Amino acid sequence: MSESQLWDDVDEYFSAHLSPEDDTLQAALRDSDAAELPQISVTPTQGKFLHLLAQIQGARNILEIGTLGGYSTIWLARALPADGRLISLEYSAKNAEVATRNIARAGLDRIVEVRIGPALESLPKLADENPAPFDLVFIDADKANNPHYVDWALRLTSTGSLIVVDNVVRGGRVADPDATAPDVRGTRAAIELIGSHPRLSGTAIQTVGSKGYDGFALARVLA
Numbered sequence: 124m125s126e127s128q129l130w131d132d133v134d135e136y137f138s139a140h141l142s143p144e145d146d147t148l149q150a151a152l153r154d155s156d157a158a159e160l161p162q163i164s165v166t167p168t169q170g171k172f173l174h175l176l177a178q179i180q181g182a183r184n185i186l187e188i189g190t191l192g193g194y195s196t197i198w199l200a201r202a203l204p205a206d207g208r209l210i211s212l213e214y215s216a217k218n219a220e221v222a223t224r225n226i227a228r229a230g231l232d233r234i235v236e237v238r239i240g241p242a243l244e245s246l247p248k249l250a251d252e253n254p255a256p257f258d259l260v261f262i263d264a265d266k267a268n269n270p271h272y273v274d275w276a277l278r279l280t281s282t283g284s285l286i287v288v289d290n291v292v293r294g295g296r297v298a299d300p301d302a303t304a305p306d307v308r309g310t311r312a313a314i315e316l317i318g319s320h321p322r323l324s325g326t327a328i329q330t331v332g333s334k335g336y337d338g339f340a341l342a343r344v345l346a
């Protein structure tokens with residue numbers, strides 16, 4: 124058996140017992156596929172992990188950067204109380220439209236708002252609204268801008284908030300100081316920002332699963 128088949132099988136086993144998808148989550152992926160969105164959403168086990176993180180945080184306000192079809196959005200929003208709020212930023216109008224339908228079908232449209240546009244334009248507008256600090260920020264968009272997203276996350280959070288940066292391994296290239304690809308450079312800059320910033324304490328974990336070799340960084344906002 125190949126290594127990746129083994130990762131698939133184990134992920135399927137974990138998903139079946141720990142993070143089974145209901146009809147709504149399955150429909151969100153089905154409709155994303157039908158609209159030809161790329162298959163780059165988090166896996167069910169990762170979705171459940173985000174959901175648990177939000178619950179552990181007692182999150183009331185969540186910011187997501189990178190919506191795609193709203194799959195991770197649904198996992199995260201389901202951890203919020205009825206009066207909670209999730210704002211998700213998405214560049215593509217088409218992706219946002221698919222996500223908005225998926226979120227409405229999940230019954231989460233009262234607490235979730237998808238904002239269309241480049242996140243680096245949406246973030247200053249959001250900051251101008253003086254929102255309550257976000258308890259959790261999930262960064263999962265264009266990797267070249269990861270350090271800017273971590274910086275914005277810091278401005279929009281407060282002590283105890285959590286920042287999660289997805290896909291930080293970049294096939295292992297993250298460890299290459301000579302890498303020139305913008306996604307790797309952006310991810311390295313985000314990791315180094317987290318590691319050196321006096322208001323952040325973070326780590327990063329490598330993972331394997333049904334979407335291959337990957338990993339995420341997690342940072343807690345200090346005082």
Ligand SMILES: C[S@@+](CC[C@H](N)C(=O)[O-])C[C@H]1O[C@@H](n2cnc3c(N)ncnc32)[C@H](O)[C@@H]1O
Pocket residue numbers: 163164165188189190191192193194195196212213214215218240241242243263264265
């Ligand atoms: C990996 S996908 C998000 C997956 C989603 N979080 C999930 O797990 O279901 C990345 C998304 O970020 C969006 N994106 C890329 N560049 C962006 C930007 N500059 N601003 C906002 N969104 C962006 C893409 O259009 C895509 O939908």
